[in-house]
Amino acid sequence: MAASKSLNVNVEMAAAAFDAFNCVKSPIFVLKVDDNQRPIYAAFNAFACDIAGFAIEDVIGKTAEEIYGGRFGSLAYARHVQTIFGGRPVSYELTLPLRGQERTVRTHLEPVFDDDGDVVFLVGTSADISSEQTLRETRIDAETQMREIENFVKLAAHDLRAPMRQITMLLDMLREGFEDHNDGKIEIIKMLDDVSANAKTLITDLLAHAQATDLEASVSTFSLRELCTIVLVKLDPTATHDVQVENVRITADETALQIVLRNLIDNAFRHSGDALKKLSISASPDGGNAIEFSVRDYGTGFQGDAGALLQEGKVRKGVGFGLLGVRRLINAPGGTITARSPEAGPGALVKFSLPGKIEAADSI
Numbered sequence: 001m002a003a004s005k006s007l008n009v010n011v012e013m014a015a016a017a018f019d020a021f022n023c024v025k026s027p028i029f030v031l032k033v034d035d036n037q038r039p040i041y042a043a044f045n046a047f048a049c050d051i052a053g054f055a056i057e058d059v060i061g062k063t064a065e066e067i068y069g070g071r072f073g074s075l076a077y078a079r080h081v082q083t084i085f086g087g088r089p090v091s092y093e094l095t096l097p098l099r100g101q102e103r104t105v106r107t108h109l110e111p112v113f114d115d116d117g118d119v120v121f122l123v124g125t126s127a128d129i130s131s132e133q134t135l136r137e138t139r140i141d142a143e144t145q146m147r148e149i150e151n152f153v154k155l156a157a158h159d160l161r162a163p164m165r166q167i168t169m170l171l172d173m174l175r176e177g178f179e180d181h182n183d184g185k186i187e188i189i190k191m192l193d194d195v196s197a198n199a200k201t202l203i204t205d206l207l208a209h210a211q212a213t214d215l216e217a218s219v220s221t222f223s224l225r226e227l228c229t230i231v232l233v234k235l236d237p238t239a240t241h242d243v244q245v246e247n248v249r250i251t252a253d254e255t256a257l258q259i260v261l262r263n264l265i266d267n268a269f270r271h272s273g274d275a276l277k278k279l280s281i282s283a284s285p286d287g288g289n290a291i292e293f294s295v296r297d298y299g300t301g302f303q304g305d306a307g308a309l310l311q312e313g314k315v316r317k318g319v320g321f322g323l324l325g326v327r328r329l330i331n332a333p334g335g336t337i338t339a340r341s342p343e344a345g346p347g348a349l350v351k352f353s354l355p356g357k358i359e360a361a362d363s364i
Contacts, residue, residue: 021045027052029059031080031109031122038063039080039122051128053099072096083109084119093129104130167196221251221359224283231262235269241277248283250291252356256329261295263326264350268297283358290335291356298347330354 021028027048031039044059059067064076075094083090091108098105106129112121171193180186228245236243243265261281269277278298286292330337330352337352 022047027126029124029126031124033084033118033120033122037081037084039077039084041067042121048126051098052096068096079107079109080122083111083122087111087113087119098128103128104132164196168193171196218253218255219251219356220254221249222254224248224250224281227254227258228261228265228281231258231265235262235266241269241279243279244281246282249359250283250356251359252291252354253333256333257293257354260326260329260352260354261293264295268295268299268348271299285358286353289355289357290353291358292351292353295350296342296347298345300346 021030021043022045024045025047028043028045029041029048030043032042034040040061040063041059044054044056048054049056049059054067063073064080065073067073068076072095076096079090079092079094089108089110091106093104093106095102095104097103105126107124107126110123111119112123114120171189174189178186178189225245225247228243232239232241232243265279268279280294280296282294283291284294327337333355335353335355337350339348339350341347342349
């Protein structure tokens with residue numbers, strides 16, 4: 001019955017050690033199993049008395065039910081009994097009334113056995129974790145609210161896509177057979193078209209951000225070049241851009257990497273000017289359990305605050321939500337991202353890391 005971590009000690013030796021607990025600046029108590037198998041307090045050190053606001057005579061010889069009363073005492077007593085009959089150490093968290101306030105306490109109970117293998121004492125240590133509990137609840141509440149906001153944004157973005165497509169169709173209908181009388185109507189149609197295109201871009205970025213925050217990790221082995229080919233089929237179907245991708249096989253989260261590369265490549269295509277876009281993508285080991293990816297373009301470089309967003313995560317006017325999703329997607333598993341101008345030549349250089357490994361050369 002005795003657990004491996006429990007101590008087989010003589011009952012008299014344990015009783016003689018009770019007084020030494022008063023020297024410890026942490027709550028310690030000892031429960032004795034009486035003849036009716038009830039756990040009653042046999043020791044309650046001075047620090048525990050001070051924290052709980054009890055006098056020692058109010059504790060010794062009583063059960064947790066008798067000391068704390070109500071649901072507090074019943075829950076604590078049930079944990080004590082569980083440890084006696086289970087014969088194993090138990091850790092738990094309870095809310096207890098201490099000095100007139102409800103405090104969250106984390107307690108560890110260690111059973112002590114006699115020579116016959118019966119539990120005769122429970123040695124307990126406690127710690128007030130009320131502040132930790134408050135922080136935990138605040139974090140959970142904030143995460144819940146953020147999730148609700150992101151779900152709302154995702155639904156709104158989906159709903160807005162259809163009317164924006166209809167606006168584009170209506171503009172195309174207006175342009176068909178329209179005769180220009182130099183009265184400014186062509187310019188107005190073009191302005192409406194630009195507004196529609198910008199709105200569709202923002203909606204796409206919002207959905208990319210929502211997709212990034214909802215993603216679950218799915219690790220597999222795949223070709224970096226083939227993954228980029230899939231991305232480029234959507235972003236550059238006519239192959240008008242010069243994109244060079246290192247031919248390596250990697251083991252990583254394929255879906256997460258595809259989202260990151262899709263947003264970075266799309267950002268490079270959109271903000272590199274009218275010249276032919278040239279892009280290079282490579283991968284190299286970054287420590288034992290991560291891969292560093294490099295995305296280098298030769299365009300006009302970062303526009304506005306895009307670089308600051310990637311590195312600092314600060315949302316600013318005119319910067320797409322897609323890049324914010326990229327940063328969060330990389331940071332979530334412990335990755336890092338930097339964005340800067342190359343040491344030589346035009347364009348922008350983005351480096352980011354994700355958990356994974358580059359496979360051996362013979363598997364390429």
